[in-house]
Amino acid sequence: MDQVKLSGGVMPLPQETVEKLIQQSQEAKKQAYCPYSKFRVGAALLTKDDSVITGCNVENACYNLGVCAERNAIAKAVSEGHRSFKAIAIASDMTDTFISPCGGCRQFMREFGLHWDVYMSKPDGSTCFDIPTEY
Ligand SMILES: [Zn+2]
Structure with missing residues (x-):
């Protein structure tokens, strides 16, 4: 399992x-x-x-009402009383590139601080490390 480290987090999480x-x-x-x-x-x-x-993405016939997986997870977490986060991992079916959060999700993540990690992945489990502060 490859891990491509693009930038150093404040406190990188253990690999496991x-x-x-x-x-x-x-x-x-x-x-x-x-x-x-x-x-x-x-x-x-x-x-x-x-x-x-x-969280997962939830689409709608009115396309722009659809919700991304990242925002879905964050909204669920906040509704359950969580407002501080260490990391988010994102998965898709793309095998040629790592799934990356859209601009709206980056803004949504930014609302809850700069010091948490984003792990973009491929279906084989390989990850690419990024942090919201880099955006
Ligand atoms: Zn998004």
């Missing part, structure tokens, strides 16, 4: 924590509701107290 988070994002991807794009995305959000909240 990252791998588990990636697995959980891949599992969340299976719940994706994407009849229009057929583009499944899953996210697993690690909170400050080590809870994991997952």
Whole structure:
């Protein structure tokens, strides 16, 4: 399993924590509701107290009402009382490139601080490390 480290986080997570988070994002991807794009995305959000909240993309016939997996996970977490996060892992079915958060999701993540990590992944479990402060 390759890990490409693009930039250093404040406190990088142990590799096994990252791998588990990636697995959980891949599992969340299976719940994706994407009849229009057929583009499944899953996210697993690690909170400050080590809870994991997952999310998937949920599309709508009115396209712009669709919700990305990352924002879905963050909204779920906030609704359950979490506002501090350590990391988010994102999974899709793309094999040629790492799934990267869209601009809207980056803004949504930024709302909850700069010091948490973003792990973009491929279906084989390889990850690419990024942090919101770089955007
Ligand atoms: Zn997004």
